[in-house]
Each structure stands twice: as C-alpha cells, then as structure tokens.
Amino acid sequence: MAERDRIRDQAASDRDDTAKDRDRAAELRDRGAEDRDSHAADDRHDAADDRLGAAHDREDAAHDRAEALQNRVDSAEAERRALETLEAMSDAFFTLDEEWRFTYLNPQTEAILQRSRADLIGKNMWEEFPEGVGTRPDDEYRRALREQMPVRFEEHYEPLGRTLEIRVHPIPNGLAVYFSDVTTVRRQEERLRESQRLEAIGRVTAQVAHDFNNLLAAVRGFAELGRAAAIDEKTTHFFNEINNAGTRAAELTSQLMAFARKQELSPASIDLNGVINSIYSVLRQLLPPRIALQLSLSPSPVPVFADGSQLERVIINLLVNSRDAIDDTGTITLSTMAESPLGVMHAIEPSAGWFQITDTGSGIPADALPHIFEPFFSTKPPEQGTGLGLATIYGIVSQSGGDIFVDSTPGLGTTMTIALPATASLHQAG
Amino acid sequence: MIADDDTSVGAALVELIHTQPGLAFAGFAFDTSSAIELAEREQPDVAIVDVHMPGGGGVTATIGIKRSSPKTRVIAFSAENDDIIKAAMVAAGASDYLIKGTAIDMILETLRNAAHGAHDKQ
Numbered sequence: 001m002a003e004r005d006r007i008r009d010q011a012a013s014d015r016d017d018t019a020k021d022r023d024r025a026a027e028l029r030d031r032g033a034e035d036r037d038s039h040a041a042d043d044r045h046d047a048a049d050d051r052l053g054a055a056h057d058r059e060d061a062a063h064d065r066a067e068a069l070q071n072r073v074d075s076a077e078a079e080r081r082a083l084e085t086l087e088a089m090s091d092a093f094f095t096l097d098e099e100w101r102f103t104y105l106n107p108q109t110e111a112i113l114q115r116s117r118a119d120l121i122g123k124n125m126w127e128e129f130p131e132g133v134g135t136r137p138d139d140e141y142r143r144a145l146r147e148q149m150p151v152r153f154e155e156h157y158e159p160l161g162r163t164l165e166i167r168v169h170p171i172p173n174g175l176a177v178y179f180s181d182v183t184t185v186r187r188q189e190e191r192l193r194e195s196q197r198l199e200a201i202g203r204v205t206a207q208v209a210h211d212f213n214n215l216l217a218a219v220r221g222f223a224e225l226g227r228a229a230a231i232d233e234k235t236t237h238f239f240n241e242i243n244n245a246g247t248r249a250a251e252l253t254s255q256l257m258a259f260a261r262k263q264e265l266s267p268a269s270i271d272l273n274g275v276i277n278s279i280y281s282v283l284r285q286l287l288p289p290r291i292a293l294q295l296s297l298s299p300s301p302v303p304v305f306a307d308g309s310q311l312e313r314v315i316i317n318l319l320v321n322s323r324d325a326i327d328d329t330g331t332i333t334l335s336t337m338a339e340s341p342l343g344v345m346h347a348i349e350p351s352a353g354w355f356q357i358t359d360t361g362s363g364i365p366a367d368a369l370p371h372i373f374e375p376f377f378s379t380k381p382p383e384q385g386t387g388l389g390l391a392t393i394y395g396i397v398s399q400s401g402g403d404i405f406v407d408s409t410p411g412l413g414t415t416m417t418i419a420l421p422a423t424a425s426l427h428q429a430g
Numbered sequence: 431m432i433a434d435d436d437t438s439v440g441a442a443l444v445e446l447i448h449t450q451p452g453l454a455f456a457g458f459a460f461d462t463s464s465a466i467e468l469a470e471r472e473q474p475d476v477a478i479v480d481v482h483m484p485g486g487g488g489v490t491a492t493i494g495i496k497r498s499s500p501k502t503r504v505i506a507f508s509a510e511n512d513d514i515i516k517a518a519m520v521a522a523g524a525s526d527y528l529i530k531g532t533a534i535d536m537i538l539e540t541l542r543n544a545a546h547g548a549h550d551k552q
Contacts, residue, residue: 247511247530266435266484266485268485275490278493278494279490279518281493281522282489282493282521286517286518286521307484308462308484309481309483309484309485309486309488310482310487311487312486312490313482313515316489316514316515316518317514389514
C-alpha cells in the first residue's frame with residue numbers, strides 16, 4: 001500500500017512536476033514567444049526606427065535640396081535685382097579683370113564713354129582708351145589693384161569736356177569702377193565762388209566810386225564857378241576842359257556803380273521779343289555789312305521784369321562786344337526763350353526769361369574767362385575801351401535778379417546767355 | 431519837347447528854353463511810350479531825349495519818335511559819354527549827343543542848330 005501510495009504520490013508528484021514543467025514550458029514558450037515577440041517588436045521597432053530615420057534623412061535631404069534650391073532661387077533673384085540696379089544706376093559702373101579687360105559695363109558707362117558694351121567686353125581698357133595711359137587715372141587704377149584699397153579722385157575727361165568723379169574698388173580678380181558726371185555741380189560751385197568774388201570787388205568798387213563822386217562834384221562845381229568868373233576866352237576854355245574831364249570821370253564812376261549794383265533801376269514787365277524787335281534797326285546799323293545779324297526769337301512772348309532802358313543797354317553792349325570779336329565776316333545771332341537753353345538748372349527757374357547772343361568771333365581765351373566781368377579787365381587794347389562794358393552788364397543783370405553765363409571757344413566764338421526774372425520777386429536787389 | 435524821367439533836369443531845361451526867344455516848350459514826357467505819343471501829337475521841331483528813359487530806353491524812344499514825327503530832330507541827352515550808346519542813339523536817328531553837365535551855352539547852341547535843321551527840312 002505504502003509502495004502504491006508512494007508510487008501514487010510519486011506519480012502525482014511526477015504529474016505535478018510534469019504539469020509544472022508544462023507550465024514552465026508554457027511559461028517558457030510564452031516567454032519565448034514574448035521574447036520572440038519582443039525581439040520581433042524590437043526588430044520591428046528597429047526597422048521602424050530605421051524607416052523613420054530614413055524618412056527623416058529623406059526629409060532632411062529634401063529639405064536640404066529645397067533649401068539649396070531656395071538659395072539658388074534667392075541668389076538668382078538677388079543677382080537679378082543687383083543687375084537691375086546696376087543697369088538703372090545714374091552712375092556709370094564697370095568691372096575689369098586683372099588683365100584690365102572689361103567684364104561688365106552698365107548703360108551709363110556706354111553713354112559716357114560713347115562705346116557699346118558689345119564693343120568693349122573682353123577688350124583691354126588701356127588699348128581701347130590709350131589717351132588714359134600715363135595719366136592720373138592710370139596711376140590710381142593701378143594703385144587700387146596693387147594695394148587692394150579703394151581710391152577716389154576727380155578727372156576732367158577732355159574728349160567729352162566733362163568732369164568725372166571716379167571711385168575704384170578692388171574685387172576678387174579685378175576692379176569695380178563707379179564714376180559720375182559732376183560737371184554741373186562743379187560749375188555751379190565755381191559760379192558761386194565767382195559771384196562771391198565779384199560781389200567782394202563790387203563792395204570795394206562801390207565805396208571807391210561813391211567817395212570819388214563826391215570829389216568829382218567838388219571839382220566840377222568849382223570848375224563851373226571858375227568858368228563863370230573867367231574874364232577871358234582862354235581861361236573859360238581851361239575851365240571847360242576841367243568840366244569835360246570831370247564829366248568823363250563821372251561816366252566812369254557811373255559804370256563802376258553799375259557793376260557794384262548801385263544804380264537806380266525802374267523795372268517793369270516787358271517782353272524780350274518786343275525790346276529786340278524795337279531796336280533791331282539800330283542793332284543792324286551798329287554792325288558793318290560783313291557781319292550778318294540773325295534773330296531766333298521765341299514764337300511766344302518772353303516776359304521779364306527788368307528796367308527796359310538798362311536792358312536796351314545790355315543788348316547793345318553785348319552786340320558791340322560780339323561785333324568787335326569778329327575780325328572778318330561772321331554772324332551774330334540773338335535768341336530768346338522761355339526755358340533755359342543750358343543744361344543746368346538755375347535758381348531763378350522756372351520763372352525766368354532767357355536770351356542769348358552768339359557770335360562766330362575769335363572767342364575768349366580760357367585764362368581770361370574767369371576775369372571778364374571784373375572792372376577794368378579787357379582783352380582789347382586800352383584805346384578800344386575802358387574795360388567796364390561787361391562789368392556794367394554784370395552789375396545790371398545781377399541787380400535785376402538775373403544771371404549771366406558765358407560759353408566761349410577760342411577760334412569758334414562766344415555765347416552769352418542771360419536769365420532775367422519773369423516776375424517781380426524779393427530776389428531783385430535794390 | 432523833353433523826354434527825361436529826372437524832373438530836376440527837365441525843369442532846368444524848361445527854364446532854359448523859356449529864356450530863349452524863338453524857342454517854345456512843347457511838352458514833357460517821363461517814359462518811352464509817353465515820349466512817342468507826345469511826339470506824334472505835337473510834332474515838335476526838337477526832342478531832347480534822355481538815353482536812359484524808363485519803359486524802354488532812349489534808343490527805343492528815338493526810333494519811335496522818328497517814326498511818328500520824322501521831321502523832329504532828336505538830341506540825345508546823357509550823363510555818360512559812352513561811345514557805344516552814342517553810336518546806338520545816332521543809329522536810332524539822333525542828330526546830336528549832349529552830356530549832362532555840358533556848359534549851358536553849348537546846350538543852347540545845339541538846341542538852336544537842331545531847331546534850324548528841323549525848319550530846313552520843312
């Protein structure tokens with residue numbers, strides 16, 4: 001019994017153990033399954049991670065490609081905008097490589113150099129513009145390239161008669177050059193300096209003329225008294241000569257006062273065309289037959305606010321100056337216009353009337369031009385004038401609130417351009 | 431007639447004319463346009479014209495006076511002995527040129543000669 005019980009118990013125990021083993025196996029199987037599931041999950045997770053990573057990589061790559069593409073687009077857009085800016089600049093701009101060959105020119109460069117980019121791209125600048133070799137621009141360009149530092153200078157470009165401000169910047173493998181036409185600005189600055197200088201001369205002149213007039217009044221007064229008290233013809237004659245000399249001296253001081261803008265003016269609204277037409281017959285008579293007189297008057301009236309008598313004097317004096325500058329045959333042209341015939345704006349625009357007198361005479365030497373409005377300055381021999389004509393004209397025009405411009409080329413002729421206010425203004429000096 | 435915007439000069443000339451038998455004062459004008467109108471109306475033998483008349487100047491005044499009264503002898507009257515203006519006044523038709531401040535007897539002689547010249551033309 002006990003044995004059977006033992007065996008039964010053993011069997012039961014065995015059965016228990018087996019069950020436990022089965023449970024355990026099951027557990028192990030489960031665990032294995034779990035493990036397999038877990039591994040599989042891990043694998044799947046890893047795979048998923050890999051796929052996700054790959055997706056991220058693709059996304060990053062796509063992003064990079066997109067970014068690169070965007071950068072290319074932005075760069076192209078920036079380049080396009082930069083090019084548009086260079087093309088539209090009022091400054092001239094061009095680039096050179098290290099062999100001095102043009103690599104780019106904008107339209108303003110073409111205009112100033114009067115050469116097309118198609119003609120210049122790839123060409124050596126010094127070969128195309130040999131007049132620049134050995135000049136200051138040559139030195140400055142080479143200095144910028146050699147020292148890799150920007151340079152800036154001004155130069156008068158004779159072929160065009162313009163003054164240019166030039167800025168040269170080193171760039172990778174070459175130079176970038178900007179230049180702008182400063183002719184007008186420099187001329188205006190020069191005119192301002194000139195007018196201030198003449199004004200200073202005028203102040204001194206006015207004081208001298210005023211004091212001299214007082215002395216002249218005494219001389220002429222006593223000469224008149226002496227003539228009245230003279231008891232013989234000879235003495236009377238002597239006092240007459242004193243009086244006549246005093247009269248001529250008074251004329252000089254009067255012209256000096258005109259230069260110093262100390263005349264009495266009676267301005268009114270007058271038509272330039274009317275003034276010129278009314279005295280045309282006189283103007284024609286003042287010229288010899290060898291000199292032609294042409295009129296180029298504005299088709300519409302050109303009103304100015306000025307003293308008609310002084311305007312008459314200005315026109316006649318300018319005409320005679322032109323006449324004297326023509327040695328043989330020639331032409332004098334009088335023109336009127338309501339707008340500036342010059343390429344410069346003027347302070348009294350837009351309300352101004354203009355007239356010009358152009359002659360085909362000998363012209364004025366360049367070194368004399370800055371001085372022609374100074375009192376007593378003359379390019380003629382002393383017996384041909386006092387040198388006060390243009391000084392007087394300058395004074396009259398200035399006192400009237402106007403301005404006078406001179407353009408002259410020796411051997412070709414001279415153009416005097418006068419601007420006068422179209423209306424009464426606070427700018428008219430009194 | 432006298433054409434001058436300077437009334438003191440004009441008054442002195444008027445007084446001078448009144449002292450001379452054979453001379454009569456025809457009128458006074460202060461600017462260019464009134465000088466031309468006066469000449470057209472009065473047809474004077476002599477017009478004394480200031481070179482620097484307001485309203486257009488002595489040259490314009492002389493041209494207009496000669497056009498409206500051809501027989502009138504114009505005497506240019508100026509404070510300046512400016513050769514250019516003198517030539518312009520002569521070209522405009524002036525027969526004489528007097529400087530202001532010239533001796534009175536010379537002024538009178540010029541006036542009488544001009545008046546006789548005007549009469550000779552008639």
